[in-house]
Amino acid sequence: MEQLISEYIRASGAPNITSLRAALTTTPPDQLLQLITTIRDSESYTALLLAISRDHPGVALLLLTPLRGIADELLFEKDEGGYTALHRAVLKGDRELVELILHTVSSGKKYKLIAEKDGVGYTALTWAAVSGYTEIVETLLISLSVEQRVSLLNIQDIYLNTALHKAAYMGHTAALQSMLTSIPPDKVSALLSMKNRGSRTPLEYAESVGKKETVELLKSWKQPVLAAHAATYQKFAALHKADNQKSKALTNQGAELAESKQQIVALQEEDNRKTAELANQREELVESQQQIVALQEANNQMTADMAAMMERLNRLYIYLRTPTDTDETGDQLHEPLG
Template sequence: MEQWIREYIRASGAPDITYLRAALTTTPPDQLLQLITTTRGSKLYTALLLAISRDHSEVAHLLLTPLRGIADELLFEKYEVGYTAMHCAVEKGDRKSVELMLHTVSSRRKYKLIAEQDWWCWTALTVAAERGYAEIIETLLIKLSVEQRVSLLKIQDINLYTAPHRAARCGHTTVLQSMLTSVLPHTVSTLLSMKNCVARTPLEEAQRQASKGSVELLKSWKQPVLAAHAATYQKFATLQEADKLKSKALTNQEKELAESKQQIVALQETDNRKTAELTNQKEDLAALKEADSQKAEELANQREELVESKQQIVALLEANNRMTADMAAILERINRLDIYLRTPTATDETGDQLHEPLG
């Protein structure tokens, strides 16, 4: 199955997912997960990572949708350089796939999935900061608690760069704003004081790259702007609450979808039973037709026998009539003979009575 999916994705730049959808929807989730996670392609690409790397988000959606809560093993599978599917989706800027994976993984492992590091100790957040994907940064951080956000922003790569370091180095001011407003004010100074392998803070990296916007933003955090920060943090908290409501709505939709699937299964079972009953009725009808044909054949034979019997009776009646006629003629002749014998007609010379000839 997994090999087939990978070849299916490779076969076209924009594959028709009709047949793929049919194949995936008819495979039980547990079996689908086992097939996908136990088979490897070249360079250890899983079907999910291949779909995301080829920008086939619809295929990734088809793979992940039935696996919510049981796909942790699949999501933590790594490419040969330590990349997970999450790393790949963030690098591609595929926010839809990022949201889908965060919704698919179990709640207790969301932080671990985002914090998973590749060979250079880059997390998905590090990749997003380097690429300047502010919306993806918000998507990743909204799913975490405040403590988890701080912990994630403190993670250093192989060169001791944090995500704020990477954003400042690349001049992504909006990304810096999203990361710093996602944590409480007293933790910002800790994040901005961390140093990389060359002993530079995020502010010093921004100054080195002459990123005016990032420098101004980072310098502003040195000032007493706690009130302004409280307002921006409240905005982030509002976004987080909206995300929770969205997740709840999505969960309800999934429940409704599960109920609909159960109803469809029940209807299919009912339809199968009715089909079986109809098949049995057709078989019974065919048997009745066969029996009727046999009876009709027997009746035809009986009719033929009856016709033959009638013909024999008619022949016997005709023979009987002939015999009756013959007997009547014989009786008539006997009567005539008897009358002749009893009635004298003349006397010969000797005195004997003479009779008329019988003829």
């Protein structure tokens, strides 16, 4: 795993997803977090920030999925522009990755992460409003309580613009509508009355750049809140509840995943132990086979020596028992034994 992360940081292309996924199945979450936190490029970018910046959402998803609830420090890290991983994911318009980050950070830090500002005071919501990513605006807001939504919409950048100001200025009516319908009716008026450094409200900001559709929408919110808003707000509340349930389910899945990985690691360790035992047994078997071969060779040599000895004994026996000739005196002669 360490090698895969190091290679990914050094290279510019995406790694082999199959190899990365296989490595992750045997890497405990706390070890993975340590590797991602400590292995960085020359600009101190982590593999997570690089994956998002390089448009490799698949890599980011694989890295983040096992870290649910333990990656707060990693998620709050910023690059040279003051962007967190969430800022980057919003800028890429990747709703799936935004959801994963929101479900990875611990519940007590979710609002703080969304409200974190970059170098010019933009939050993740501000960037979603600037870009007109209505679905991401909704994703960010439904993950928060009512009080947190109101607080988030009150945050101003260095020019005192709120997310409502930026959506109005860019003419992103749908995103603007989603933000307004996410808060209680009695809070809308105060938000629409906030002024930026140029002393302009969101309505006046939209008027200054001729965003007619946006101007009409904001003017309608100057009127008494319609019953339709109450219904929409209730729908938003239901989405928030569903998001909480999804977050809990993902947390449970994360716990099960962590447990499964621990079991896999334990099984792998047991397999390594058995492999080592088999290797030792194999070495002992090879040594025994060598000893057997040596004994067989020694036995063969002994058999050959015994055969030679028997042959000599037979010849000696013949020599002792069988006369073959006589000399001049009449004594018997025997063939030499060789």
